[in-house]
Amino acid sequence: MEYTVNKLAQISGVSGRTLRYYDQIGLLEPARINSSGYRIYGQKEVDLLQQILFYRELEVSLEDIKKMISEPMFDQTEALKSHYQLLAQKRARLDKIMANVKRTIASKQGGIPMQDKDKFAAFKDNLIEENEDKYGEEIRSKYGDKTVDASNAKLRGMSEEDFKAMNDLGEEIMVLLEKAYIAGDPASDLAQDVAAKHKQWLMYSWSSYSKEAHAGLAEMYVADERFTAFYDKVAEGATEFLRDSILIYLGIEKQDS
Amino acid sequence: MEYTVNKLAQISGVSGRTLRYYDQIGLLEPARINSSGYRIYGQKEVDLLQQILFYRELEVSLEDIKKMISEPMFDQTEALKSHYQLLAQKRARLDKIMANVKRTIASKQGGIPMQDKDKFAAFKDNLIEENEDKYGEEIRSKYGDKTVDASNAKLRGMSEEDFKAMNDLGEEIMVLLEKAYIAGDPASDLAQDVAAKHKQWLMYSWSSYSKEAHAGLAEMYVADERFTAFYDKVAEGATEFLRDSILIYLGIEKQDS
DNA sequence: CCTTGACCTTTACGTTGCGTAAAGGTCTAT
DNA sequence: ATAGACCTTTACGCAACGTAAAGGTCAAGG
Structure with missing residues (x-):
C-alpha cells in the first residue's frame, strides 16, 4: 500500500506536480523518502489527500486547508461558515454583474450604442467635479466660462x-x-x-x-x-x-x- | 485637461500602477510623453479608461477588453453573450459549492464528525478499485484475503x-x-x-x-x-x-x- | 544657489496553484 | 549495455496588479 508520486496522482486524480507542490508548501508530505530520493506515500497520506481535495473542491485556499487539517482544534465549522459568507458575497456580486451584462447586451441590440453614458455618469461626474474643484476657478478666469462648459459638454457625450x-x-x-x-x-x-x-x-x-x-x-x-x-x-x-x-x-x- | 498618472488615477479611482500596467500591455497608452519622460493623458484617454473600467467591472479580461475597444468591428455583443455564458457557469458552480459547504456545516454540527466517508466514497472506491485491479490478485495470493480486506476496511473508516x-x-x-x-x-x-x-x-x-x-x-x-x-x-x-x-x-x- | 518634499520614472519580486519544460539520476527489461 | 519509463530539482509562465527600491524632476522656501 505504498505509492510513488505519480501512482498516488493517478488514483487521486491530481497531477504529480500538484503533489510535489503540496509537499513543497508543507500541506502534504510523503510518509518517507526512499534511498533514491523518491517520495513514498502511505495510507495516512492517502486519507489526508482525500480531505485536502474535498476542501479544495469547496474553494478553500490551500493555506486554510493546511490549518484545518494540521490543527483539529481549528474551528472548522466557524471557518466553513465564514467561507460560506465569502461564497455568498461572490455570488451576489456575480448576480449584479450578470444583470449588468444583460442590460449592456440589450442596449447594444436595441440600437442604443455608445449610450453607456448613464453607466459612467458617476465616473464622469467625479471627473467634472474634480475639474471644477481643482481648476474650476483658475480655468474659468483664465479661459472664460465658455471654454470650460464646452469642454465639459464634449466630455459628457460623443458625437452620434x-x-x-x-x-x-x-x-x-x-x-x-x-x-x-x-x-x-x-x-x-x-x-x-x-x-x-x-x-x-x-x-x-x-x-x-x-x-x-x-x-x-x-x-x-x-x-x-x-x-x-x-x-x-x-x-x-x-x-x-x-x-x-x-x-x-x-x-x-x-x-x- | 491633461493629467499625469496619479492625477488620472485619482479621478478614475484606480492606482497609478494600474495605469502603468495598462500602458505596458498596450491597453491604454498616454497621449504623449513629455520631455521628462512623464506620461501625459488627455481627454481621449480618460474616455477610453472609462470604457475599460466598465468592462473590467463586468469581469471581462484585459485581453478581451483590449480587443473590444481597439477594434470596434469586434462583435462586442457576441463577446458579451459568451461572457455571460461564462458567468452563468461560474454561478452554477458556486451554487453547487455553496450547497456542499452548507451540507458539510450541517453534518459537522449534527455531531457526525469525520463522517465525510460518504462524500469520499467515489474517491475511495476508485482507490480500492485500483488496488484490486493492479495488485488485487498478486496481493491476495501473497498475503491472503484477510490482509486485503482488513486493509480496505481500515481505509474506509477511521477510529471513532x-x-x-x-x-x-x-x-x-x-x-x-x-x-x-x-x-x-x-x-x-x-x-x-x-x-x-x-x-x-x-x-x-x-x-x-x-x-x-x-x-x-x-x-x-x-x-x-x-x-x-x-x-x-x-x-x-x-x-x-x-x-x-x-x-x-x-x-x-x-x-x- | 541649494535643499526639501512631492512628484515622476524603471526594474523587479511577490501573490495563487499549479502547467510545463529542461537537465539529469534510477530502475526495469531486454 | 542500452532503451524507456520512471523519479528528482530548478525555474519560468499565467493575471492583474501591490509594493518596495533606486533614482530623475520640479516647484517652493531658506
Missing part, C-alpha cells in the same frame, strides 16, 4: 453622427469585401479600395494610425477566431483575403509574429 | 474511539487552560501540564511530532485571529498564555518568524 458614419462605412466595407472576395484577387482595385476604406474606418476610433498597427490588426483578424467568425460571415476565407488585401495595400510583407 | 478520546482531551485542555490562566504563570505546573496535554492531544492527529512544529503552531495560534478567537474564549490573552506555556515547556526561546 460620427458614430453613425462609422457604422455605415463598416457596412459598406462588408459589402465591398464580399464583391472583392468573389472576384478573387486581393491586389485588385476593388480589394484595394476595401483596404483603403478599412483604414479610413479605423481612423474613426484610433487616436493614431500607423501601417504597423494596421498590419498587426489584420494579422490578428486571422489569429483570433472571433474576428475570423465575424469576417467569414461574408464567405469562408474572407478574413484571410482581407488581411492579404490590407498587407498589399500597405506594401508590407507577411510577418511572423 | 480515538476521535472521541481526542475530543475529550481537547475539552480537558480548555478547562485546565482556564485554571492555569487565572493562576497567571505560564511556567507553573498547571500551565506546563496544559502544554504537555496539548502535545499529547496533537499527536492524535500528527503523523510526526517535533518541538519545532509544536512551537511553530503555538506561534500561529497567536498570529491567526481565528485561533486567537478560539482560545480567547477562555479569557482574553489566553492564547498568548498558551503559547508562552508551550514555549517554556519545549525550552524554546521566542522566535521571530
Whole structure:
C-alpha cells in the first residue's frame, strides 16, 4: 500500500506536480523518502489527500486547508461558515454583474450604442467635479466660462453622427469585401479600395494610425477566431483575403509574429 | 485637461500602477510623453479608461477588453453573450459549492464528525478499485484475503474511539487552560501540564511530532485571529498564555518568524 | 544657489496553484 | 549495455496588479 508520486496522482486524480507542490508548501508530505530520493506515500497520506481535495473542491485556499487539517482544534465549522459568507458575497456580486451584462447586451441590440453614458455618469461626474474643484476657478478666469462648459459638454457625450458614419462605412466595407472576395484577387482595385476604406474606418476610433498597427490588426483578424467568425460571415476565407488585401495595400510583407 | 498618472488615477479611482500596467500591455497608452519622460493623458484617454473600467467591472479580461475597444468591428455583443455564458457557469458552480459547504456545516454540527466517508466514497472506491485491479490478485495470493480486506476496511473508516478520546482531551485542555490562566504563570505546573496535554492531544492527529512544529503552531495560534478567537474564549490573552506555556515547556526561546 | 518634499520614472519580486519544460539520476527489461 | 519509463530539482509562465527600491524632476522656501 505504498505509492510513488505519480501512482498516488493517478488514483487521486491530481497531477504529480500538484503533489510535489503540496509537499513543497508543507500541506502534504510523503510518509518517507526512499534511498533514491523518491517520495513514498502511505495510507495516512492517502486519507489526508482525500480531505485536502474535498476542501479544495469547496474553494478553500490551500493555506486554510493546511490549518484545518494540521490543527483539529481549528474551528472548522466557524471557518466553513465564514467561507460560506465569502461564497455568498461572490455570488451576489456575480448576480449584479450578470444583470449588468444583460442590460449592456440589450442596449447594444436595441440600437442604443455608445449610450453607456448613464453607466459612467458617476465616473464622469467625479471627473467634472474634480475639474471644477481643482481648476474650476483658475480655468474659468483664465479661459472664460465658455471654454470650460464646452469642454465639459464634449466630455459628457460623443458625437452620434460620427458614430453613425462609422457604422455605415463598416457596412459598406462588408459589402465591398464580399464583391472583392468573389472576384478573387486581393491586389485588385476593388480589394484595394476595401483596404483603403478599412483604414479610413479605423481612423474613426484610433487616436493614431500607423501601417504597423494596421498590419498587426489584420494579422490578428486571422489569429483570433472571433474576428475570423465575424469576417467569414461574408464567405469562408474572407478574413484571410482581407488581411492579404490590407498587407498589399500597405506594401508590407507577411510577418511572423 | 491633461493629467499625469496619479492625477488620472485619482479621478478614475484606480492606482497609478494600474495605469502603468495598462500602458505596458498596450491597453491604454498616454497621449504623449513629455520631455521628462512623464506620461501625459488627455481627454481621449480618460474616455477610453472609462470604457475599460466598465468592462473590467463586468469581469471581462484585459485581453478581451483590449480587443473590444481597439477594434470596434469586434462583435462586442457576441463577446458579451459568451461572457455571460461564462458567468452563468461560474454561478452554477458556486451554487453547487455553496450547497456542499452548507451540507458539510450541517453534518459537522449534527455531531457526525469525520463522517465525510460518504462524500469520499467515489474517491475511495476508485482507490480500492485500483488496488484490486493492479495488485488485487498478486496481493491476495501473497498475503491472503484477510490482509486485503482488513486493509480496505481500515481505509474506509477511521477510529471513532480515538476521535472521541481526542475530543475529550481537547475539552480537558480548555478547562485546565482556564485554571492555569487565572493562576497567571505560564511556567507553573498547571500551565506546563496544559502544554504537555496539548502535545499529547496533537499527536492524535500528527503523523510526526517535533518541538519545532509544536512551537511553530503555538506561534500561529497567536498570529491567526481565528485561533486567537478560539482560545480567547477562555479569557482574553489566553492564547498568548498558551503559547508562552508551550514555549517554556519545549525550552524554546521566542522566535521571530 | 541649494535643499526639501512631492512628484515622476524603471526594474523587479511577490501573490495563487499549479502547467510545463529542461537537465539529469534510477530502475526495469531486454 | 542500452532503451524507456520512471523519479528528482530548478525555474519560468499565467493575471492583474501591490509594493518596495533606486533614482530623475520640479516647484517652493531658506
